[in-house]
Amino acid sequence: MCLGIPARVLEVDRSGLLAMGTVDFGGVTREVCLAYVPEAQVDDYVIVHAGFAISLLDEEEARASLDLLREVGLLEEESGVPLPAPASP
Amino acid sequence: MKYVDEFRDPQLARNLLAGIWERSTRPVQFMEFCGGHTHAIFRYGLRQVLPPTVRLRSGPGCPVCVTANGDLDRAIALARLPGVILTTFGDMLKVPGSHGSLQTARAEGADVRMVYSTLDALQMAREHPDRAVIFLGVGFETTAPTVAAAILQAEAEGLDNFTVLSLHKLTPPATRAILDAGEVNLSGIIGPGHVTTLIGSRAWEFLPQEYGVGCAVAGFEPLDILRAVAALVEMAEDGRPTVVNAYSRSVRPEGNRAALEVMERVFEVGEADWRGLGRVPVSGLTLRPEYARFDAALAFPVQPGPTREHKSCRCGDVLRGTIEPPDCPLFRRVCTPAHPIGPCMVSAEGACAAWYQYGE
Amino acid sequence: MSHELVQRLFLRYFDNPILARLDDAAVVGVSGVEFQVSGLPGPKPETRNPKLAFTTDSYVVSPIFFPGGDIGKLAVCGTVNDLAMSGATPLYLSAGFILEEGLPLEELERVVASMAAAAEAASVHIVAGDTKVVDRGKADKLFINTAGVGVVPAGVELGSDRAQPGDVIILSGTIGDHGMTIMSQREGLRFSSPLQSDCAPLHSLVAAMLDTLTPLPLGEGKGVRALHCLRDPTRGGLATTLNEVAIKSGVGIEIDEKAIPVRQAVRAACELLGLDPLYVANEGKLVAFAAPEAADALLAAMHAHEHGREAAIIGRVTAEHTGRVVLRTPLGARRILDMLVSEQLPRIC
Numbered sequence: 001m002c003l004g005i006p007a008r009v010l011e012v013d014r015s016g017l018l019a020m021g022t023v024d025f026g027g028v029t030r031e032v033c034l035a036y037v038p039e040a041q042v043d044d045y046v047i048v049h050a051g052f053a054i055s056l057l058d059e060e061e062a063r064a065s066l067d068l069l070r071e072v073g074l075l076e077e078e079s080g081v082p083l084p085a086p087a088s089p
Numbered sequence: 090m091k092y093v094d095e096f097r098d099p100q101l102a103r104n105l106l107a108g109i110w111e112r113s114t115r116p117v118q119f120m121e122f123c124g125g126h127t128h129a130i131f132r133y134g135l136r137q138v139l140p141p142t143v144r145l146r147s148g149p150g151c152p153v154c155v156t157a158n159g160d161l162d163r164a165i166a167l168a169r170l171p172g173v174i175l176t177t178f179g180d181m182l183k184v185p186g187s188h189g190s191l192q193t194a195r196a197e198g199a200d201v202r203m204v205y206s207t208l209d210a211l212q213m214a215r216e217h218p219d220r221a222v223i224f225l226g227v228g229f230e231t232t233a234p235t236v237a238a239a240i241l242q243a244e245a246e247g248l249d250n251f252t253v254l255s256l257h258k259l260t261p262p263a264t265r266a267i268l269d270a271g272e273v274n275l276s277g278i279i280g281p282g283h284v285t286t287l288i289g290s291r292a293w294e295f296l297p298q299e300y301g302v303g304c305a306v307a308g309f310e311p312l313d314i315l316r317a318v319a320a321l322v323e324m325a326e327d328g329r330p331t332v333v334n335a336y337s338r339s340v341r342p343e344g345n346r347a348a349l350e351v352m353e354r355v356f357e358v359g360e361a362d363w364r365g366l367g368r369v370p371v372s373g374l375t376l377r378p379e380y381a382r383f384d385a386a387l388a389f390p391v392q393p394g395p396t397r398e399h400k401s402c403r404c405g406d407v408l409r410g411t412i413e414p415p416d417c418p419l420f421r422r423v424c425t426p427a428h429p430i431g432p433c434m435v436s437a438e439g440a441c442a443a444w445y446q447y448g449e
Numbered sequence: 450m451s452h453e454l455v456q457r458l459f460l461r462y463f464d465n466p467i468l469a470r471l472d473d474a475a476v477v478g479v480s481g482v483e484f485q486v487s488g489l490p491g492p493k494p495e496t497r498n499p500k501l502a503f504t505t506d507s508y509v510v511s512p513i514f515f516p517g518g519d520i521g522k523l524a525v526c527g528t529v530n531d532l533a534m535s536g537a538t539p540l541y542l543s544a545g546f547i548l549e550e551g552l553p554l555e556e557l558e559r560v561v562a563s564m565a566a567a568a569e570a571a572s573v574h575i576v577a578g579d580t581k582v583v584d585r586g587k588a589d590k591l592f593i594n595t596a597g598v599g600v601v602p603a604g605v606e607l608g609s610d611r612a613q614p615g616d617v618i619i620l621s622g623t624i625g626d627h628g629m630t631i632m633s634q635r636e637g638l639r640f641s642s643p644l645q646s647d648c649a650p651l652h653s654l655v656a657a658m659l660d661t662l663t664p665l666p667l668g669e670g671k672g673v674r675a676l677h678c679l680r681d682p683t684r685g686g687l688a689t690t691l692n693e694v695a696i697k698s699g700v701g702i703e704i705d706e707k708a709i710p711v712r713q714a715v716r717a718a719c720e721l722l723g724l725d726p727l728y729v730a731n732e733g734k735l736v737a738f739a740a741p742e743a744a745d746a747l748l749a750a751m752h753a754h755e756h757g758r759e760a761a762i763i764g765r766v767t768a769e770h771t772g773r774v775v776l777r778t779p780l781g782a783r784r785i786l787d788m789l790v791s792e793q794l795p796r797i798c
Binding site: 025026035061062072 | 090091092093095096098101104105108123125178205206207208209228229231232234235238241242245281282283284286287309312316335337338339340341345347348351
Binding site for chain 3: 179203
């Protein structure tokens with residue numbers, strides 16, 4: 001529905017009506033609006049959609065999700081469930 | 090890239106898949122509401138690695154696909170007005186209206202320009218004070234706040250050559266419309282991750298409460314989607330539909346209050362025409378009276394004339410998830426990416442384009 | 450912009466005796482070689498003489514200057530590469546300019562100087578030229594049409610219809626660099642990045658590949674036969690080129706998505722705009738289809754060349770699903786990789 005890409009905040013300028021800033025999409029930088037992430041600071045990660053940061057990425061939540069998935073992996077190995085072979089088209 | 094590559098880890102994906110294969114016993118049908126999910130599911134080939142008991146249907150979650158012909162004809166008519174620069178996201182350029190598209194209008198001399206953000210459209214208005222810059226406002230609750238902010242900025246700068254044709258729509262009403270129509274039995278919905286980043290996971294609680302349908306809000310990486318499918322399988326197997334936030338790094342229960350306040354300040358809710366769903370009450374956003382001078386529909390009253398729809402185009406049914414693209418008589422034979430008849434074939438997010446592009 | 454002024458500009462930059470004569474046609478000798486133009490009726494004695502490669506192309510890129518190149522360098526490299534893909538040694542080029550009234554002379558000079566430098570780098574001569582000026586608005590600053598002539602060494606038989614099941618598919622480097630560089634300069638999309646166009650002449654890379662094959666134990670001078678097809682994946686990107694070869698050769702193609710080199714900045718720009726690098730234009734890359742026994746020698750030769758450092762085997766030709774390209778995704782699933790039908794546009798949804 002809406003393309004949103006993670007980006008690291010490089011600069012923040014909250015002087016104008018719309019707070020603006022520069023973000024790095026992993027090798028590509030662009031100026032975006034930070035008005036909708038009032039608490040975002042330099043080095044934070046945000047999701048950017050159509051030139052606007054729409055959320056401040058929660059690092060703990062991200063790490064928790066990944067840890068959860070790794071635990072699921074351990075369960076599978078122990079229970080010996082056969083991994084699905086990818087079907088050919 | 091941070092927050093991207095980690096959520097594409099093949100080993101973790103296989104872990105999740107193993108769990109889904111083990112846990113899923115009953116045939117279930119989940120709707121991936123959002124075009125972004127449709128695109129990601131095909132791009133990573135997820136359909137092939139999910140168990141046969143899990144069937145995914147695409148829904149009306151692509152703002153391009155749900156734009157009604159009449160609205161598109163109006164946008165094309167505006168683009169043809171002398172002195173107008175019609176700015177739009179790339180998504181809308183090739184969508185066929187009753188008579189041609191914005192792309193064909195451009196080929197015939199209309200000044201149609203593609204932008205990545207409403208702020209780029211605002212910049213064009215500053216750079217061309219002698220022209221009327223109109224922004225084609227498509228998109229759901231994720232995009233509408235960005236347009237609202239651009240309007241407040243234009244107001245503050247006293248820019249009088251920037252207007253918006255608002256075709257923005259709200260997602261919960263569309264979901265209700267599909268479930269009320271009862272044409273497709275869904276045991277779960279993969280919730281749109283970025284819309285929900287704005288409106289909050291709480292906004293989907295009506296699904297389990299009123300319709301007994303589970304909802305798992307998902308991001309757009311393979312692990313995010315598989316986690317949501319795993320959660321929906323869990324709900325279906327236990328018969329306990331609920332709302333699960335499988336995109337917790339971006340989605341919070343209350344959503345993004347700062348953005349919603351600006352959206353509500355500039356827009357008011359009204360009925361809207363959806364392709365495939367018809368007129369849906371309380372589902373569209375129009376500019377409030379205080380911002381009427383930014384409303385292109387008022388500033389440039391055009392009569393685009395009667396709409397014309399290709400009689401056997403079944404994008405509407407595809408959008409409601411009642412049929413899959415190959416069931417449409419035009420699919421692949423007449424309707425192809427080179428000669429799209431309906432919007433679902435044009436938009437890279439549309440179900441038909443995804444089916445055609447990424448194969449059966 | 451007077452005619453003499455432009456002529457003096459050409460002569461100063463493309464100075465070679467043939468052009469200097471300013472005849473209507475350049476008469477060029479190809480020393481001691483008898484032509485046998487394939488595909489035309491007439492006597493076809495099995496001669497060992499090389500064949501003539503002939504190509505034409507037009508260049509309308511906007512903006513005309515971009516990081517890593519300009520429309521002039523693009524015109525020369527594109528023409529040189531088209532010839533090189535047939536195995537030919539590029540020799541002579543022509544360049545026809547359509548100039549929009551009001552184009553500053555310094556900009557034209559920069560383009561012409563860049564063409565001269567590119568021609569020298571590709572050791573070709575621009576031996577014929579023409580200039581027409583059109584009213585303002587009738588052209589976007591500058592268009593260039595080129596034609597190119599080269600000679601195909603004896604025994605070299607390359608074509609999109611010659612890929613065979615079992616062939617390895619080698620890509621000479623990262624994809625999407627050119628297309629995303631141009632995209633980053635477009636009004637309304639502007640983003641900044643270290644991206645540069647990969648625009649480069651590939652004639653010497655192809656020569657190195659052919660040289661390394663010649664001694665291969667396939668019979669006297671037959672080593673080059675191990676190379677079946679060379680293509681430069683420009684407009685429509687790698688996916689479109691692979692589909693064209695699959696269709697023309699009547700074969701299937703299997704590609705491993707993980708094996709395809711993509712620069713980090715190109716990946717980020719494509720994520721940002723919702724584009725797929727497999728469909729983005731390249732201007733200094735080639736994809737080779739060769740017999741498996743030639744793979745190691747080819748890879749070594751390519752890695753030793755400045756335009757082949759990141760060469761990689763990205764897949765195989767198969768006898769199954771002929772006419773189709775199948776991509777194996779990092780999750781191990783397989784999906785069809787279709788041809789690009791119409792221009793890929795940035796999207797927000």
